[in-house]
Amino acid sequence: MRVFVAGASGAIGRRLVPQLAARGHDVVATTRSPEKLDSLRALGAEAVVMDGLDAAPVGETVATADPEVVVSDSPAQAAAYGAPFFTSRQLAISAP
Numbered sequence: 181m182r183v184f185v186a187g188a189s190g191a192i193g194r195r196l197v198p199q200l201a202a203r204g205h206d207v208v209a210t211t212r213s214p215e216k217l218d219s220l221r222a223l224g225a226e227a228v229v230m231d232g233l234d235a236a237p238v239g240e241t242v243a244t245a246d247p248e249v250v251v252s253d254s255p256a257q258a259a260a261y262g263a264p265f266f267t268s269r270q271l272a273i274s275a276p
Contacts, residue, residue, distance in 0.1 A: 182206045184245050186232050186252035188225060189216040196251065197223040208245040 188197050188209030200207045201224025209225035210232070211217065220227035230241045232252070242250065 181249060182208065182245070182247045184208045184210075184242060184247035184250045184252075185225070186210050186230070186238075186250065188220055188223075188227075189213065194223065197225050201225060208247060210241065 183200050183205050185193050185197055185200070185207060187193055188207075189211035193209060197207055197209050197220065207225040208228060209220040209223070210228050210230040211220060212229065212231055214229050217227040217229065226245075228241055228245070231237055
């Protein structure tokens with residue numbers, strides 16, 4: 181399954197991304213910081229820079245990623261995602 185994880189360089193994303201990748205999911209992970217791209221790639225994700233507070237780039241980034249599921253803690257942006265949307269609180273995330 182193709183999973184889009186917004187804010188993947190944060191505390192939750194750093195745990196979630198490798199778990200998804202280990203289970204065979206195709207993960208697209210976003211960060212606001214270009215300096216964090218390599219660390220997201222090392223976790224097994226396709227890494228993308230995105231400002232989650234700017235609706236137009238969010239919509240473009242998600243459309244390009246074409247995910248089946250979106251994980252984000254920004255419900256205000258949910259309309260831009262166009263895919264099933266989950267917050268990290270809705271997911272069972274265990275420490276690695």
